[in-house]
Amino acid sequence: MNSLRPSSRPLLTCAAILVALLAADAASHALLAKPPFGAPAEPQVGGIVGWILAKQSEFYRQMSGAIRSAKEDGSAVWWLLAISFAYGIFHAAGPGHGKAVIASYLVANQETAKRGIVLSFASGLMQALVAVAIVGVGAVLLNATAASMCSAEKVVEIASYGLIALLGARLVWVKGAAFLRTWQPPAPALALAGAPAGAVQTGHDHGHAHDHQHRAPQHDHHGHDHHGHDRHGHDHHHGHGHAHTHAAAAHGHAAHDHVHHDHVHGDDCGCGHSHGPAPSELAGPGGWQRGFQAIFAAGIRPCSGAILVLVFALAQGMFWAGVAATIVMGMGTAITVATIAVLAVAAKDIARRLSAGRDGGGALIMRGLEFGAAGLVLLFGVGLLFGYMAAERTTCF
Amino acid sequence: MAVFRVVLAALTLVLGASAASAHPHVWVTATSELLYAADGTVTGVRHAWTFDDMFATYALQGLETKQKGVYTREELAPLAQTNAESLKEYAYFTFIKADGRKQKLVDPVDYYLEYKDTKLTLHFTLPLKAPVKSSQLQVEVYDPSYFIDFQMAEKDPVKLVSAPAGCKLGLVRPSDGGTVAQTMNEQTFLSGGANANFGMNFANKISVECP
Numbered sequence: 001m002n003s004l005r006p007s008s009r010p011l012l013t014c015a016a017i018l019v020a021l022l023a024a025d026a027a028s029h030a031l032l033a034k035p036p037f038g039a040p041a042e043p044q045v046g047g048i049v050g051w052i053l054a055k056q057s058e059f060y061r062q063m064s065g066a067i068r069s070a071k072e073d074g075s076a077v078w079w080l081l082a083i084s085f086a087y088g089i090f091h092a093a094g095p096g097h098g099k100a101v102i103a104s105y106l107v108a109n110q111e112t113a114k115r116g117i118v119l120s121f122a123s124g125l126m127q128a129l130v131a132v133a134i135v136g137v138g139a140v141l142l143n144a145t146a147a148s149m150c151s152a153e154k155v156v157e158i159a160s161y162g163l164i165a166l167l168g169a170r171l172v173w174v175k176g177a178a179f180l181r182t183w184q185p186p187a188p189a190l191a192l193a194g195a196p197a198g199a200v201q202t203g204h205d206h207g208h209a210h211d212h213q214h215r216a217p218q219h220d221h222h223g224h225d226h227h228g229h230d231r232h233g234h235d236h237h238h239g240h241g242h243a244h245t246h247a248a249a250a251h252g253h254a255a256h257d258h259v260h261h262d263h264v265h266g267d268d269c270g271c272g273h274s275h276g277p278a279p280s281e282l283a284g285p286g287g288w289q290r291g292f293q294a295i296f297a298a299g300i301r302p303c304s305g306a307i308l309v310l311v312f313a314l315a316q317g318m319f320w321a322g323v324a325a326t327i328v329m330g331m332g333t334a335i336t337v338a339t340i341a342v343l344a345v346a347a348k349d350i351a352r353r354l355s356a357g358r359d360g361g362g363a364l365i366m367r368g369l370e371f372g373a374a375g376l377v378l379l380f381g382v383g384l385l386f387g388y389m390a391a392e393r394t395t396c397f
Numbered sequence: 398m399a400v401f402r403v404v405l406a407a408l409t410l411v412l413g414a415s416a417a418s419a420h421p422h423v424w425v426t427a428t429s430e431l432l433y434a435a436d437g438t439v440t441g442v443r444h445a446w447t448f449d450d451m452f453a454t455y456a457l458q459g460l461e462t463k464q465k466g467v468y469t470r471e472e473l474a475p476l477a478q479t480n481a482e483s484l485k486e487y488a489y490f491t492f493i494k495a496d497g498r499k500q501k502l503v504d505p506v507d508y509y510l511e512y513k514d515t516k517l518t519l520h521f522t523l524p525l526k527a528p529v530k531s532s533q534l535q536v537e538v539y540d541p542s543y544f545i546d547f548q549m550a551e552k553d554p555v556k557l558v559s560a561p562a563g564c565k566l567g568l569v570r571p572s573d574g575g576t577v578a579q580t581m582n583e584q585t586f587l588s589g590g591a592n593a594n595f596g597m598n599f600a601n602k603i604s605v606e607c608p
Contacts, residue, residue, distance in 0.1 A: 057421060061424070063451070064449070064451045139458055139459065143459050145460060146458045147476075147479060149458070304422050305422055308422060308451050308452060309451070311455045312450070315458065
């Protein structure tokens with residue numbers, strides 16, 4: 001089984017990335033948790049977090065004053081909008097707001113930076129609109145108390161986390177299959193034979209629909225080759241090594257697997273990459289539909305700050321100003337999220353370019369990276385859902 | 398390896414940004430009284446927490462009142478009860494150590510909300526589970542997740558009520574500098590990172606030394 005050696009190295013590489021990833025997480029937490037912000041008002045050198053916190057507190061606390069002044073002087077609304085925008089930008093650096101989810105989603109899928117930006121803004125707008133809807137229906141129409149609005153917020157929150165977890169689970173399923181397909185010799189792939197089919201059933205995934213179409217004709221080809229026991233035939237269909245795998249597994253021709261092994265494996269290492277959906281395919285209409293699942297999951301949970309601002313504006317008889325401020329705030333948030341999204345996509349591009357020159361492992365590293373990112377989305381969802389991960393608290397107090 | 402470095406950098410960014418952690422949405426200006434019994438033991442803490450106007454408006458949203466803009470203590474009673482009951486979940490935002498040992502608190506008593514001069518203030522008393530005699534008492538007031546920013550009032554932030562003679566009262570505000578920092582590093586790390594007790598950086602530390 002000399003096929004083990006070339007396959008185990010990229011596996012280790014991917015494992016190393018995931019370990020590094022967790023280490024990076026821990027390290028960043030530890031780093032950011034360290035002292036530098038004794039005084040929130042005047043952060044010391046290197047206290048980026050302290051500075052962000054100070055800034056957003058500053059803007060947030062000015063908002064109530066701005067809404068009050070806007071009541072007397074209409075032009076103060078511009079001031080309110082300016083503060084709200086700035087607040088949104090700084091505020092989004094905190095947890096929630098879908099940053100991590102959207103960035104991981106973009107890395108897991110082969111998304112472009114442009115789409116990352118669009119998704120960020122759509123998610124920001126959605127967050128703002130959900131906040132307006134909760135306060136609009138709750139406080140304006142029903143004159144509900146804070147306690148009942150808070151329950152609405154909690155329901156929405158749980159729904160959001162559940163959706164993130166679902167999105168993550170689907171990505172893990174799909175990306176895990178892609179990763180194993182790239183890495184695995186055919187025999188163990190047997191266990192996974194159902195994976196892409198399942199993904200097709202869950203629908204929405206353009207990339208998989210594509211795989212599926214390819215598989216069908218190859219199936220015949222393959223059956224052919226198989227019955228002929230023709231090794232040469234395999235070589236001939238080199239390019240379709242991946243489809244072979246599944247067909248072989250489905251046919252249960254275990255006896256021939258050995259012959260397969262070397263061929264298919266060599267194949268996958270060389271051009272496994274081409275089996276993944278091309279970026280251009282993902283930008284199609286199906287891709288957009290998929291993207292909206294991500295913004296829905298990440299964007300449905302409103303930001304507590306927006307709810308507070310809206311209720312305050314309502315009490316001042318300036319609900320419309322609160323709505324405007326919330327939307328502008330959402331756009332500010334989107335800028336921060338989009339920046340992180342673009343950086344994530346750019347980093348992945350660089351990783352792809354760097355790994356492209358490496359024989360064999362390149363595609364595998366990329367698939368592993370996508371798989372890891374998919375796993376993160378799932379982790380975020382589950383962690384948030386079960387309270388292992390602190391998100392921004394709702395205003396229930 | 399270059400690939401690793403890029404991946405690491407990207408993930409540090411993504412995850413690091415989320416570690417930037419909580420940020421306050423509620424501001425509380427607090428005054429606290431430490432209650433002593435005749436035998437010199439500490440029996441509890443009486444807090445008065447005044448909320449910022451935005452949160453106060455939110456909390457009062459939808460409350461029925463006889464007179465618009467006027468909230469009596471009775472009208473606020475159900476809200477005060479909700480507040481008092483939900484405090485438990487957050488360990489009452491009050492962390493007491495007597496001679497280095499953590500002290501347990503029980504549910505608040507004598508709680509009520511007061512609305513005066515457009516300011517909403519929650520009054521409540523937190524009894525210690527067991528009154529304790531202590532030569533070095535430490536009371537910290539903060540929200541570990543830093544959703545609420547606590548600041549002790551400028552004027553008369555802390556009082557001792559019937560404390561034995563010779564007790565010295567001290568207060569370190571979060572703005573006084575990172576005195577908490579040295580002790581918290583290890584703890585922060587062990588408890589799983591920034592989110593867990595990030596708010597400790599913004600703790601108000603009250604200390605009482607009695608002979």
